[in-house]
Amino acid sequence: MIVHHKNLVSLIGYCKEDDHMALVYEFMSNGNLRQHLFCMDDATNTTVLNWNQRLQIAADAAQGLDYLHNGCKPPIVHRDLKPSNILLTENMRAKIADFGLSRAFSTDTSTSSISTTLAGTPGYIDPELHASGTLNKKSDVYSFGIILFELITGLSVQIKNTERIMHIVEWVTPMIEEGDIRKIIDPRLGNDFDVNAAWKAVEIAMWCAQRTSKQRPDISQVIAELKGCIGRNDENVQSEMTSLEMASYSYTLPEAR
Structure with a gap:
């Protein structure tokens, strides 16, 4: 009840009648992000999120x-950030919901961590958490990176092909190495996106989805980069921006679970 922010879904109150209990949240008229990205065969949802909407949703969630x-x-x-926990207003602005698995730290440093039982949704869970059971703020940053890849590609975290299920990072990594952004971007967007902004978004997503927490940015850094990405998309400018440190990373692909 004491957590209030424009990009968090507000808890209005609760109801208890006999054995029936419920939490009451503010109404979010456009449902959740998962419905708009992956449920396009639903007759009630026929619109495709445009590129600018996707960038703005990412920025809202980051804030x-x-x-x-x-x-x-x-x-x-x-602890459980995923598209179904990002809800959308009538103006397609994003708010984070579902704090059922949330944990609080005793200090506010980015390196502080706690040992905890594994929780969250397969595919979005920090691989470092899988290995050590140690949770910190960078665990959420990893999940955010995976969501950003989903916004960019229009694909879900677990991609099925004829042979096996691939994690989205495993799928996108060779595409990045090929250097063809059009193979990465959701094909439903056609050519309605800025190439430079798209590459910037891919860099941000990969930065967040690094294997270890030390290699990932604080979410405040992500916000600054996303704002630049939105500005580049809006203005379609070619000016150089501060590049992310991508060249030296060593990435171990997470398993699809």
Whole structure:
């Protein structure tokens, strides 16, 4: 009840009648992000999110996460960030929902961590958490990176092909190496996106989805990069921006679970 931010879904109250209990949240008229990205065969949902909407949704979610990580005392880690937990207003602005798995830290440093039982949704769970059971704010940053890849590609975290199920990072990595952004971008967008902004978004997503937490940015850094990405898309400018440190990373692909 004390957590309030424009990019977090507000808890209105609760109801209890005999054995029936419910939490009441503000109404989000456009449902959740998963419905708009992956349920296009639904007759009630025939529109495709445009490129600018996708960037804005990512920025909104990052700002909500930044409030949890850096604006709350003690900081809060969400633990289950995924498209179905990102809800959309009538103007397609995003708010993070479902804090059922959230945990608070005793300190506000980015390196603080707690040992915890594994929780979250397969594919979005920090691979470092799988290995060590140690949770910190960068665990949410990893999940955010996976969601950003889903926004960019229009594909879900687990991609099925004829042979096996691939994790989205495993699928996108060779595409990045090929250097053809049009093989990465959701084909439903056609040519309605800025190539430079798209590459920037891919860099941000890969930065967030690094194997270890030390290699990932704080979510406040992600917000700054996304704002630049949105500005580049809106203005369609060719000016150079600060590049992310991509060349030296060594990435081990997570298993699809």
